[in-house]
Amino acid sequence: MNQGDQGTTRSRTTDRGYDAVGQPHGLDPDDGARGDGAGPSAGWWRGAVGGVLAALAGLAVGSVVAGLLGTRLTPVVAIGSAFIDRVPPWLKDLAIAWFGTNDKTALRVGILGVLLVLAAFAGVLAVRRYWAGALVTVVLVGLAVVAAATRPDSGQTGFVPSMVAGITALFVLRLFSRRLEPLLDAPDDSVSRRGFLQLSAGVAIGSAAIGALGRVLGGNRAAVAEAREGLNLPKPPTLDAPAGVQADGATSWVTSNADFYRIDTALSVPQILPSDWKLRIHGMVDRELELTFDDLLRRQVVHKWVTLTCVSNEVGGDLIGNALWSGVLLKDLLQEAGPAKDADAIQSMSKDGFTAGTPLSTLLDDRQSMLAFAMNGEPLPVEHGFPVRIVVPGLYGYVSATKWLTDIEVTRFDRFEAYWTPRGWSELGPIKLSSRIDVPRSKAEPGQVTVAGVAWDQHVGVSKVEVRVDGGPWQQATLAADASIDTWRQWHWSWDAPRGNHVLQVRAFDAKGNPQVEASAPPAPNGSTGLHTVDVKIG
Numbered sequence: 001m002n003q004g005d006q007g008t009t010r011s012r013t014t015d016r017g018y019d020a021v022g023q024p025h026g027l028d029p030d031d032g033a034r035g036d037g038a039g040p041s042a043g044w045w046r047g048a049v050g051g052v053l054a055a056l057a058g059l060a061v062g063s064v065v066a067g068l069l070g071t072r073l074t075p076v077v078a079i080g081s082a083f084i085d086r087v088p089p090w091l092k093d094l095a096i097a098w099f100g101t102n103d104k105t106a107l108r109v110g111i112l113g114v115l116l117v118l119a120a121f122a123g124v125l126a127v128r129r130y131w132a133g134a135l136v137t138v139v140l141v142g143l144a145v146v147a148a149a150t151r152p153d154s155g156q157t158g159f160v161p162s163m164v165a166g167i168t169a170l171f172v173l174r175l176f177s178r179r180l181e182p183l184l185d186a187p188d189d190s191v192s193r194r195g196f197l198q199l200s201a202g203v204a205i206g207s208a209a210i211g212a213l214g215r216v217l218g219g220n221r222a223a224v225a226e227a228r229e230g231l232n233l234p235k236p237p238t239l240d241a242p243a244g245v246q247a248d249g250a251t252s253w254v255t256s257n258a259d260f261y262r263i264d265t266a267l268s269v270p271q272i273l274p275s276d277w278k279l280r281i282h283g284m285v286d287r288e289l290e291l292t293f294d295d296l297l298r299r300q301v302v303h304k305w306v307t308l309t310c311v312s313n314e315v316g317g318d319l320i321g322n323a324l325w326s327g328v329l330l331k332d333l334l335q336e337a338g339p340a341k342d343a344d345a346i347q348s349m350s351k352d353g354f355t356a357g358t359p360l361s362t363l364l365d366d367r368q369s370m371l372a373f374a375m376n377g378e379p380l381p382v383e384h385g386f387p388v389r390i391v392v393p394g395l396y397g398y399v400s401a402t403k404w405l406t407d408i409e410v411t412r413f414d415r416f417e418a419y420w421t422p423r424g425w426s427e428l429g430p431i432k433l434s435s436r437i438d439v440p441r442s443k444a445e446p447g448q449v450t451v452a453g454v455a456w457d458q459h460v461g462v463s464k465v466e467v468r469v470d471g472g473p474w475q476q477a478t479l480a481a482d483a484s485i486d487t488w489r490q491w492h493w494s495w496d497a498p499r500g501n502h503v504l505q506v507r508a509f510d511a512k513g514n515p516q517v518e519a520s521a522p523p524a525p526n527g528s529t530g531l532h533t534v535d536v537k538i539g
């Protein structure tokens with residue numbers, strides 16, 4: 001801009017008004033001297049607007065690409081995540097002290113703010129020298145790309161949204177610098193000014209539309225992933241396994257969220273923002289309840305180890321996992337709603353239409369059935385029901401463990417059929433006593449071999465486990481400590497293993513001394529039975 005413009009005063013014109021006041025169309029640079037309408041400051045703000053719009057266009061396109069790729073790593077998330085990993089603890093504490101549970105939101109807003117200020121700066125530079133603005137953009141994009149590529153959940157393509165966002169921003173920045181260049185020499189040129197306005201409007205509207213598309217394509221995935229990361233939920237006092245629950249060699253007592261089996265009918269996982277989540281408890285109740293996620297967090301929170309099991313688990317299968325669940329007792333909520341005397345069930349419903357029918361008695365007794373929002377100290381993973389699911393100790397998942405929960409109707413079993421009932425599965429699904437050999441699974445060296453595994457009979461408890469070799473006498477295994485009757489129990493047995501091919505079998509007894517059913521039965525209609533049998537080659 002022409003510095004000679006400074007200090008002159010003329011009647012203010014606007015982009016729409018210049019013709020009306022009869023200004024010549026800016027062939028003389030001095031004619032551009034009119035406050036915010038033209039002149040150097042006008043060049044700055046137009047450049048800044050161009051830079052900001054270029055960045056927003058890039059971010060919008062980046063969100064579409066992230067949605068298409070199914071990654072949460074938009075440029076802002078990538079930079080923000082890298083930042084979180086690197087902030088010193090005192091700064092993290094300060095952020096939490098200042099912003100509380102909104103610290104992650106504050107960080108996102110902060111990063112976006114800094115990004116847009118730098119983008120504005122790039123835009124101002126680009127008016128005169130495109131390459132200078134481009135250089136600033138390239139540095140920012142480089143940061144985002146590196147941040148994204150080095151995330152643990154980056155995969156092969158995590159950097160792509162940031163890369164495409166950068167290319168888009170550079171392209172749009174070039175469009176703006178082209179448009180604004182003529183205005184350097186002719187600040188008042190109506191065609192150029194109109195061109196700038198049209199470009200700005202076009203980019204703004206386009207970015208908004210593309211950003212909306214990004215949300216739809218991503219099925220809200222990125223937004224939900226961010227919201228999930230941003231939650232600060234009540235933490236369990238400890239994540240440590242209770243003392244003595246782990247037997248030598250057996251599968252880990254706690255199943256990590258990443259390793260936890262996943263069973264559901266959801267082709268694409270429902271994406272629910274905690275801020276959108278609502279639960280209605282209605283039907284045969286005195287008072288209907290409606291709860292938001294915040295309402296839930298304001299209530300008394302319980303943390304409880306529960307072993308979840310799928311009815312489809314074959315003997316010896318791995319559709320079973322043990323986690324520390326955090327949530328709110330269903331008993332409290334249901335009692336608040338006041339179930340009718342003749343109600344005997346709830347029908348819980350998922351966002352995706354899945355339903356489960358659960359006996360009211362199992363929700364009102366002392367087993368601490370809950371609305372869970374956290375799993376092993378983390379917000380529920382999205383595929384495990386984020387933001388809220390049901391966990392009922394002692395029942396198979398298909399009759400109880402509704403993920404992406406949105407609705408609970410207090411009712412009677414003779415008034416509805418839950419999802420799996422007309423599909424050949426029993427209305428009631430208490431978990432069956434069972435046991436599994438985890439090691440060895442196929443071979444071992446001769447000598448002392450640890451045979452170990454898990455046994456479970458949730459909400460009844462396991463009192464004894466026995467192992468036999470080649471159909472010989474049953475031998476008593478050592479049980480690890482029992483955390484509660486609602487979790488699996490580890491066991492181990494030391495075997496002096498001779499060379500050759502052998503057959504190992506295991507059986508468990510429940511808390512009342514009943515042995516598990518030895519006759520083989522398939523999972524349908526209400527859970528498999530039979531003894532886990534493993535062929536091992538020694539030597």
Ligand SMILES: Nc1nc2c(c(=O)[nH]1)N[C@H]1C(S)=C(S)[C@@H](COP(=O)(O)O)O[C@H]1N2
Binds near residue numbers: 260310311351398
């Ligand atoms: N919304 C919904 N919730 C659901 C299901 C489902 O298909 N949809 N499957 C149930 C079944 S059969 C089981 S065994 C458990 C499994 O929970 P997980 O995937 O967290 O292990 O979720 C239950 N909750």
Ligand SMILES: [Mo]
Binds near residue numbers: 311396398
């Ligand atoms: Mo299941």
